Every structure is written in C-alpha cells, then in structure tokens.
Amino acid sequence: MKKTVIFAAVTIMMASCSPKPKEQWTQLFNGENLDGWIIKIKGSPVGENYKNTFRVEEGIMKVSYSEYDTFRMEFGHIYYREPLSSYRLRVEYRFTGEQVPGVLPGDTATAASCSIARIRQ
DSSP: OHHHHHHHHHHHHHHHTSOOOOOOEEEOOOSSOOTTEEEEETTSOTTOOGGGOEEEETTEEEEOOTTOSSOOSOOEEEEESSOOOSOOOOOOOOOOSOOOTTOOHHHHHHHHHTTOOEEEO
C-alpha cells in the first residue's frame, strides 16, 4: 500500500511538472503593407488613408501626421478585416520626431495600441 501511495504521488508530481504547450500566435500585420486592414479617418470615407496617415516603413506600422499642416481633430483608426475575440494584444509603440500642432501624444498611442494585434488561437 505504501509503495502505491508513493508511486501515485511521484506520478502526480511528474505530471504537474510537464511543460505547458507553447501558445500559438497568429500575426495579423505582415510587416510589408496594410493588406487586411481597414482605415477610417474622421471626415474621410471608410478605406481612404487620408494624407497617408497610416503607413508601413521598414516593417513597422506607423501613424504619421507628416503630410498634415495642422491637426484638425482628424482622428484615425485602423481595424483588422475580421472581428476578433478572446485575444491577447502584444504591441510596442513610441513617439519620435516633432508632432504636428494640435496632436496630443496620447491620441496616437490610443489608436496604435488598440489596432495592432496578434491573437492566440
């Protein structure tokens, strides 16, 4: 009986120490272009990338107001073509260079952090 209990305890310990399965991630952004993404900028039709606000440079999705003279509340959003659920968002963002007058840093951060996603299957 004692050997059976020890065997069961060792078996349970070994099973609990087994490695967890590696998470499967689906990358939504291909690093080359905005295929599969839908752009909406206030005052512009859905799908129109007004003043090239969203762009891909060196494999990075960027939000840029470099073609704007001034920011007139033309908030933009970028959506993935398919609805997503049960996902974990993994994103990295930063601000570089001069900002266009009227743009607050948080405006861009919110759009970027809510738009670039990888989902776990």
